[in-house]
Amino acid sequence: MNQDFPFLNDDPEELKELLQQFENLKSGQSHSFLDEDSFELIIDYYDEHDELPNAMQAAEMAIEQFPYSSTLLLKKANLLIESKKYQEAMALLEKASILDSTDINLYILQTDVYLAMNMHEKAAAILEEQINAFEGQDKTELLLELADVYDDCEEFEKVFDCLKLTLEYDPNNEEALHKICFWTEFTGRNEESIRLHTNIINEHPYNHLAWFNLGTAYQGLKLYEKAIDAYNYALVIDEKFEYAYRNIGDAYIRLRKYSEAIEILKKHLEIAKPEDVIYEAIGHCYERQRKYTQARYYYRKASHLSPSDDKLYYKIGVAYMTESNWENAIKSIMSAIKINKNCAEYLIALGQCYLELDKNKEGLIHLLAAVRLRPTSVNTWQEFIRGLYISGYYDEAIIQLDAAFEKLGHKPALSYYRAAVMFAQGKTKEGILQLENSLQHSPKHVKKLIELDPTLLQHPAVLELIARYKRTTRKKGKEKE
Structure with missing residues (x-):
């Protein structure tokens, strides 16, 4: 509310006084006059504080005093929509349209009614008919509203088309730039996104979001080097653009350039709040470089931020297994199993560790548990039978092979x-x-x-x-x- 009426930030007493005047008016204690703007403020206050009955009463009293105010009619219609009184709301909106057909809120509220009534085609038609009647920010707002309607209709290609049209009209619109990044990936229309954002950059070379979206489109086509170049331009414009660091890191990982990925992800940690996914990604890079001590260090940092993520403890365990540190591997894998008891992969790893320590009975118990969890998996049967073979239980291995063939073919x-x-x-x-x-x-x-x-x-x-x-x-x- 204070964004719409910034003067209230400077003088909250003025709103307090207006609310008191309204209370006096309701109780008949005062014959003081409230103008239209004052009623709007009062309605907005009660609406934003979820005091719907007071907001509705204020709207009705305001309309009684100013019956030809389209703005007040729209405010009451909005309250009716919140109360799920859609027919009454639509009747008020029709009345408001006669008084003023140039207020985009009229069409947005009509759209809200149709969406609430699951009449998605009518909601879209309202906006499609009106978009060309408006210019400037109003046109942009209606286009963004239409994109949301197409999303509700699950017409995802039209969402992309609408956002593309929005950016062709208003290339620096941040909301559209943020949204089209997601919808490009969702629809796979990377080539179109590249053309769109290249055109935007040609006209607005310092638009960091356009550079970022260009990078994500290249990344969607697995053109990682070009993606990195685009992200770097975004960082030249905004050196604290944390999502660019993340995506560069991902691109370097895809290129198997783990040192570069580590460097850029550590820069991300310098400018942004620490996140488990960043620590995990750095750990992954160190693991790929066979630097298992560093890998475990970052996996642990990730697990401190996300202590219920069983995969992190498992990854620590695997890093120990790679160094044949079976005892510590068991501890980490057991931590993963405490969180997720139904993961055959963890049980297999645990069984392998026990076999390496010549604790064959414990190993076979966990491998059999993995088979019971995933009886249709070739890998679980393979590991179990391998365990029986290593342990010298050849007759049992034949029995289990027969069972596996019966189950799997x-x-x-x-x-x-x-x-x-x-x-x-x-x-x-x-x-x-x-x-x-x-x-x-x-x-x-x-x-x-x-x-x-x-x-x-x-x-x-x-x-x-x-x-x-x-x-x-x-x-x-x-x-x-």
């Missing part, structure tokens, strides 16, 4: 695992037949066998069979050429 990795288990059981002939069958169906998955147990390559028959299929595959490849 034929899966190449598990077929190779069956061959490995047969070799471990001393069933060499069956193992060779199983391996040959696996090679016939999916030769490229033989790496699963080698990953499970590299020592199998020391078996002459296994080595000869794999070599033969590799020769056959190469020969077929040359024949196709």
Whole structure:
């Protein structure tokens, strides 16, 4: 309210006096005169303080005194809309339109009524008919209102079209610039956004939001270098434009330029409030650089800001696992599981840690729990059976392989695992037949066998069979050429 009537910031006593005069008028204690502007102030005060009955009473008394005031009729109509009395509101709006058809609030309120009544097409039609009748800020406001109506109608392409039209008319409108950034990504109309914002920049080269939107459009097309250039121009204009730092960081990560990403994200931390996502992104960059101590440091900083984010504790645990620090990895992964008990990925990691510590029973318990959580996942079965193999439970591994095949059907990795288990059981002939069958169906998955147990390559028959299929595959490849 004080933005509409700034003088009230300087003299709050004036409003106090007006409200007292109104109370006196209501009770019949005073015959003092309140002018139209005073009634408007009183109505707005009660409306903004959610005192709807007082606001409505003030509006009715004002209209009784000033029956030909379109502004007062619009204010009462707005109160009726808030009270969900849509038919009464529309009748007042029609009366107001006869008195003054040049007030854009008339059309915005009509739009509000139609939207409230789920008559979206009529709401859009009202604005579409009136836009060309207005100029300047009024035209811009109606265009933005129309964009919101299209959003309510779920006509998302029209939202983009409307915002584009708004910016062609009013290139520096911040609301439109902010909104079109989202809708460009949502609709995927990056090429149009590039043309639009390039035109804006040609006319208004110091429009930092236009440079930023140009960057996001390039980023949407995976043109990361061009995106970074655009964001940097935005930062030249506004060096504290924090979203530009974030997006540059993301672009560098996509380009796998982790040092550059770390540098720009740390600059973001200097100018903006610390955020968990920024710390997490820096941690990710350090992890990619194999600097696990620094990675954990930033993951921890992220977890301090977001202590209920289980993924952060898991990432700390994975960083420990990469350094074979199994005990600390277990502590971190357990913290993740306390927050989210139903994540098979966490249970698998925990099981792997226990297996590495030769605590096979604990490891298998967690791997089995992962299978129960995700019984249709090949990876969970693969890890569980790998655990049984490592632990020497070959008979149980065969039983679980049968269960997995029954649940999932034929899966190449598990077929190779069956061959490995047969070799471990001393069933060499069956193992060779199983391996040959696996090679016939999916030769490229033989790496699963080698990953499970590299020592199998020391078996002459296994080595000869794999070599033969590799020769056959190469020969077929040359024949196709």
